[in-house]
Amino acid sequence: MTAELVFTRRFCMGHRLITGTSEKCAVPHGHNEYVKVTLRPVEEKWLDGHQNMILPFAEAKTRWHDFVDNSLDHALQLSERDPLLAWFRDHEPERARRIVVTPGDPTTEVMTALLLAKLTAILADQGGKLRVHEIELEETPTNTVKLSGDPSFYLPQVERAAHACWWNRADMSISDL
Numbered sequence: 024m025t026a027e028l029v030f031t032r033r034f035c036m037g038h039r040l041i042t043g044t045s046e047k048c049a050v051p052h053g054h055n056e057y058v059k060v061t062l063r064p065v066e067e068k069w070l071d072g073h074q075n076m077i078l079p080f081a082e083a084k085t086r087w088h089d090f091v092d093n094s095l096d097h098a099l100q101l102s103e104r105d106p107l108l109a110w111f112r113d114h115e116p117e118r119a120r121r122i123v124v125t126p127g128d129p130t131t132e133v134m135t136a137l138l139l140a141k142l143t144a145i146l147a148d149q150g151g152k153l154r155v156h157e158i159e160l161e162e163t164p165t166n167t168v169k170l171s172g173d174p175s176f177y178l179p180q181v182e183r184a185a186h187a188c189w190w191n192r193a194d195m196s197i198s199d200l
């Protein structure tokens with residue numbers, strides 16, 4: 024038997040895909056997305072007949088939801104190769120900090136893997152009592168990507184060290200500007 028904690032958070036985002044796979048998606052547009060995470064205890068334990076908790080919900084989810092609410096919500100997601108990035112850095116540098124920078128197009132697949140890596144780092148940093156069993160990112164009511172396992176096997180290779188990638192850091196960062 025395996026107990027799981029499941030948390031869902033909604034956020035609003037904007038993005039565009041520039042590699043030509045979907046012409047309509049090359050125009051900046053937005054979605055209201057849901058990220059659902061399924062967490063499992065690293066050590067299976069029976070309920071103690073007293074507190075009867077795997078971990079208080081607040082302890083398990085607060086930092087993750089802070090990241091979703093304060094870093095992801097209303098952020099723009101752009102490929103590190105998108106020329107709009109340079110425009111924001113030159114003309115609106117404060118707003119450039121609100122851009123999630125992704126290795127290649129900011130598709131639902133890559134965002135799911137990046138968020139899995141981020142949550143894995145946050146859970147390790149808060150004591151390693153929980154691990155991510157599965158993450159689901161619902162881009163629209165008709166499109167969802169689900170992922171489990173080690174995100175580094177799935178993410179594109181990048182030329183900088185792992186700790187220099189925002190998704191591996193247990194902080195609120197969304198880019199490596």
Ligand SMILES: Nc1nc2c(c(=O)[nH]1)N=C([C@H](O)[C@H](O)COP(=O)(O)OP(=O)(O)OP(=O)(O)O)CN2
Nearest residue numbers: 040045047048052054129130131132162163165166
């Ligand atoms: N494999 C992927 N394909 C597409 C992605 C993606 O992230 N991964 N993203 C998009 C666009 O962001 C687009 O906004 C959503 O796709 P689409 O299915 O065209 O959206 P609809 O709301 O029109 O879907 P319906 O099911 O037809 O209502 C494109 N492809």
